[in-house]
Amino acid sequence: MITMKLESKAPMGPVGQKWSKYKQDMKLVNPANKRKFDVIVVGSGLAGASASASLAELGYNVKCFCFQDSPRRAHSIAAQGGINAAKNYRNDGDSVYRLFYDTIKGGDFRAREANVHRLAEVSVNIIDQCVAQGVPFAREYGGLLDNRSFGGAQVSRTFYARGQTGQQLLLGAYQALSRQIGLGTVKMYPRTEMLDVVLVNGEAKGIIVRDLITGEISSHSGDAVVLATGGYGNVFYLSTNAIGCNVTATFRAYKKGALFANPCYTQIHPTCIPVTGDHQSKLTLMSESLRNDGRVWVPKKSGDTRLPQDIPEDERDYYLERKYPSYGNLAPRDIASRAAKEACDNGLGVGPGGRGVYLDFAASIKRLGEDKIRERYGNLFDMYERITGENAYKRPMRIYPAVHYTMGGLWVDYNLMSNIPGLFVLGEANFSDHGANRLGASALMQGLADGYFVLPYTLSNHFASTKQNKPSTDAPEFKEAEEGVKERINKLLSIKGKRTVNDFHRELGKLVWDKCGMARNEAGLKEALERIPQLREEFWEDVNVLGDAEELNPALERAGRVADFMEFAELLCLDALHRKESCGGHFREEYQEEDGEAKRDDENFSYVAAWEYKGVDDTPELHKESLVYEEVKMTQRSYK
Numbered sequence: 001m002i003t004m005k006l007e008s009k010a011p012m013g014p015v016g017q018k019w020s021k022y023k024q025d026m027k028l029v030n031p032a033n034k035r036k037f038d039v040i041v042v043g044s045g046l047a048g049a050s051a052s053a054s055l056a057e058l059g060y061n062v063k064c065f066c067f068q069d070s071p072r073r074a075h076s077i078a079a080q081g082g083i084n085a086a087k088n089y090r091n092d093g094d095s096v097y098r099l100f101y102d103t104i105k106g107g108d109f110r111a112r113e114a115n116v117h118r119l120a121e122v123s124v125n126i127i128d129q130c131v132a133q134g135v136p137f138a139r140e141y142g143g144l145l146d147n148r149s150f151g152g153a154q155v156s157r158t159f160y161a162r163g164q165t166g167q168q169l170l171l172g173a174y175q176a177l178s179r180q181i182g183l184g185t186v187k188m189y190p191r192t193e194m195l196d197v198v199l200v201n202g203e204a205k206g207i208i209v210r211d212l213i214t215g216e217i218s219s220h221s222g223d224a225v226v227l228a229t230g231g232y233g234n235v236f237y238l239s240t241n242a243i244g245c246n247v248t249a250t251f252r253a254y255k256k257g258a259l260f261a262n263p264c265y266t267q268i269h270p271t272c273i274p275v276t277g278d279h280q281s282k283l284t285l286m287s288e289s290l291r292n293d294g295r296v297w298v299p300k301k302s303g304d305t306r307l308p309q310d311i312p313e314d315e316r317d318y319y320l321e322r323k324y325p326s327y328g329n330l331a332p333r334d335i336a337s338r339a340a341k342e343a344c345d346n347g348l349g350v351g352p353g354g355r356g357v358y359l360d361f362a363a364s365i366k367r368l369g370e371d372k373i374r375e376r377y378g379n380l381f382d383m384y385e386r387i388t389g390e391n392a393y394k395r396p397m398r399i400y401p402a403v404h405y406t407m408g409g410l411w412v413d414y415n416l417m418s419n420i421p422g423l424f425v426l427g428e429a430n431f432s433d434h435g436a437n438r439l440g441a442s443a444l445m446q447g448l449a450d451g452y453f454v455l456p457y458t459l460s461n462h463f464a465s466t467k468q469n470k471p472s473t474d475a476p477e478f479k480e481a482e483e484g485v486k487e488r489i490n491k492l493l494s495i496k497g498k499r500t501v502n503d504f505h506r507e508l509g510k511l512v513w514d515k516c517g518m519a520r521n522e523a524g525l526k527e528a529l530e531r532i533p534q535l536r537e538e539f540w541e542d543v544n545v546l547g548d549a550e551e552l553n554p555a556l557e558r559a560g561r562v563a564d565f566m567e568f569a570e571l572l573c574l575d576a577l578h579r580k581e582s583c584g585g586h587f588r589e590e591y592q593e594e595d596g597e598a599k600r601d602d603e604n605f606s607y608v609a610a611w612e613y614k615g616v617d618d619t620p621e622l623h624k625e626s627l628v629y630e631e632v633k634m635t636q637r638s639y640k
């Protein structure tokens, strides 16, 4: 058997010069020839919209697909807190190198150096690009763009637009996309779901989609396929992601041979509104930006039922400030989440069920005044009040960690190309530059870096270096894939069982959260790995999907996505079981330092785990990309 060799294809040379060297050496497609290439982009969030607009501006023909009714509704719109960039406007010691280093360290030394450095380099261009588009970033009194701090950094490098940064950035990208739609260089397909990737002679040459209004299944062919389809956090059922977020596009590409990397690296965000009961289908994030001015604490005494304002200062434990004096309330997400869990496990949690900690603004309000806090976070406080009925200007917010982001995704090389030639993956959908833990405000940066500044180069290089021939959609590969998609839909509709899709999803999510959530151990993971295939079997025997295939049928859409989660969850747990170390968001209880911090095993696990599909009931094959650090010295991660 030939084992696949995973090559990053990062250029040789010092890390700070690799991207410049790439751009100098790359091959170009001349402007007249660009018109001959058709690019399929699935996804219209920050990554997909920025890529589609930029590629069309270059002269390529783009088809862009999304399942929402408008590209503007992609999940990126939900991002609240901000976007990082190494502009050093504050003159507080930031630099490209520092952003690079913070990201590598924040990711617990499990990301590829060359990609992360490139990300830090282009971060500065993103801000210029967005300002030119008119994105209304917050400004200081003097008119310069304002910054705030996010977790895992000691500088202020986060640009923001109140608590709506994602929305404003997406409007900028959407505007650029709309311009190209108007010019006819992008054809937009809203309410259209990709259900398979088509490979011809081993290369990605098209997709199969379902029109979500009419149910029609059709094929689209192109010279390259770009997946910018977001993350898979909803495998846990409850998460801060939009309800529609799913793994289908990347998982079906995985089933066609694309490697899935580090699926177990999931991010649990420390500042979410606590779960209140079984009725919930979604959780709400309170942006990390709040930790700039909010102080996290729990009562020192377990079972303390006094109101927060009645608990005196010396009976409170500001545990992040105590445990991590240099980063305090801005400790990275994985660390802050685990500390909250530990406090609640020790019986110190607050609110109904005791699964909550306080995020208290009293000191900042005293120092800055309520108006200043309202100006910075007003919409977040309003949202909190609408959901909990509590006024956070008067009493502390209650927060608890929740699933938020997925660092894992399809494996890509330096070109953002998967192991399938012609299949590119951007944004949260790829295994990304965040290693085992993403720092706050770095996802928007990565999505826009990929779409505006990286893919336009690497895709051109790909087209110029390889011979292209776009197949017709009459090719047997398309017909076969279409049949496969139809068969699966008909199967889902024909089961007519007793349990709803939602019921199955909730059970799966709870299992994955309990056994592969904030803390994982061998026994629990093995239990999950035994139960998931049984649950999958029950799903395919007993699920009830109403309605027909040839109509608008949200239940059917949901069923297809949950069916994929039923398989994907197993891969996630398998990856978590094999990684016998703790790093970033992956905390294995067996591998911790004496003080409870994550214990990495660099000797044995300093690699990207990339899994190859072998069949629904067969164990996938593990391929490894070694992570070699030339620039940064791997150290024990410390925020103390």
Ligand SMILES: Cc1cc2nc3c(=O)[nH]c(=O)nc-3n(C[C@H](O)[C@H](O)[C@H](O)COP(=O)(O)OP(=O)(O)OC[C@H]3O[C@@H](n4cnc5c(N)ncnc54)[C@H](O)[C@@H]3O)c2cc1C
Pocket (backbone or CB within 6 Å): 042, 043, 044, 045, 046, 047, 048, 065, 066, 067, 068, 071, 074, 075, 076, 077, 078, 079, 080, 081, 082, 083, 084, 165, 166, 192, 193, 194, 195, 228, 229, 230, 231, 240, 241, 242, 245, 246, 248, 249, 285, 404, 405, 426, 427, 428, 429, 440, 441, 442, 443, 444, 445, 447
């Ligand atoms: C509540 C919340 C707040 C956040 N705040 C921040 C923040 O302040 N800063 C930060 O850096 N990050 C933040 N993040 C993370 C960040 O928002 C996301 O990682 C990022 O927006 C993902 O962008 P994307 O373009 O990769 O994917 P998305 O925005 O999720 O877009 C995915 C696109 O793919 C399409 N799609 C998916 N599957 C299919 C399919 N099968 N067929 C057709 N189309 C498909 C969708 O229709 C959509 O257009 C936040 C996340 C959450 C949940």
